[in-house]
Amino acid sequence: KGAADTASTSATVYNLDKTAPVMxxxxxxxxxxxxxxxxxxxxxxxxxxxxxxxxxxxxxxxxxxxxxxxxxxxxxxxxxxxxxxxxxxxxxxxxxxxxxxxxxxxxVARADFALALVAGWNAVSVPANPVTPDIDSVFTNTAIDVAIAYDAQNPASPWRIATRNPSTGLFVSTTERSLTDVRQGLGYWVHTDNFQAQKVALQAPPGPGAASPPTVVTIPTGNGWNFVGVVDVSGANTTGASGVTVSNADSYFASVNWSRAYTYNATALQFTPLVKGAAAALNTGAGVWVFVSPQADGSLPAIVP
Incomplete structure (x- = not known):
């Protein structure tokens, strides 16, 4: 009897593609x-x-x-x-x-950012620069009668205050250093007599056809208390209602030597501590008081959200 043929065989497999592409x-x-x-x-x-x-x-x-x-x-x-x-x-x-x-x-037209406010004092900010930063263009709700900013880089005269003139309806600065516009990165005390949200048109993130590239946002700091805003560097939450969590205190203030920070609950009329190391949420629309100390070399770096 002859020996069995144990030689291996091979096969070529073809895939028949009859499926049309789908877009x-x-x-x-x-x-x-x-x-x-x-x-x-x-x-x-x-x-x-x-x-x-x-x-x-x-x-x-x-x-x-x-x-x-x-x-x-x-x-x-x-x-x-x-x-x-x-x-x-x-x-x-x-x-x-x-x-x-x-x-x-x-x-579609870009939607406005709606900054939630309650009657009384509110610690607020805008997550991007307004399209028109003039204070009268930002705070159009006539029930808003006072706006206050704090500049820690000028400790001799840090406060900037603007009040609404009841006759003209326009804001007038009442401090040596004037408050004439509203910018991202800064916190503002805002007083209002009603619960109407303030709608603000904010700048969109640079699109494909932008004339210049996007820039890194930095918030200058001073030694001691700083009143800063919550910036949404992604730009994804710069329209619609405020109150969206975009970061936490530990990440947001990672570039500076900070020890204490507070937001303000305008409904409960009390400061809310942001405990270091607890990843406390930072929401759009919030103004934040943060205590910053110099680095070991004496420098005061900017906050890089």
Missing amino acids: TATPANAGTTSLTSPFVTLDFAEKVTIDKATFDGVDVKASLVTTDDQKWIYRAADLALGTHTIVAKATDLAGNASAETTSTFSV
């Missing part, structure tokens, strides 16, 4: 954005050749850019408020052609 667009279909010059992304999750691409009816195929043939980007510019439509069709490496896919999104 996922950003901004999402039926979604919204407040950016007027957004990047419009067409993601097919596989290598494709673009057969057709139009934006608002205009052929933009030649304007698409990609680094991997999977994700294609169109840079839209100066879009009007309202609905915009991208239509695309692609073919993958196996020759599967997608259906003509339509994705629509809306450009």
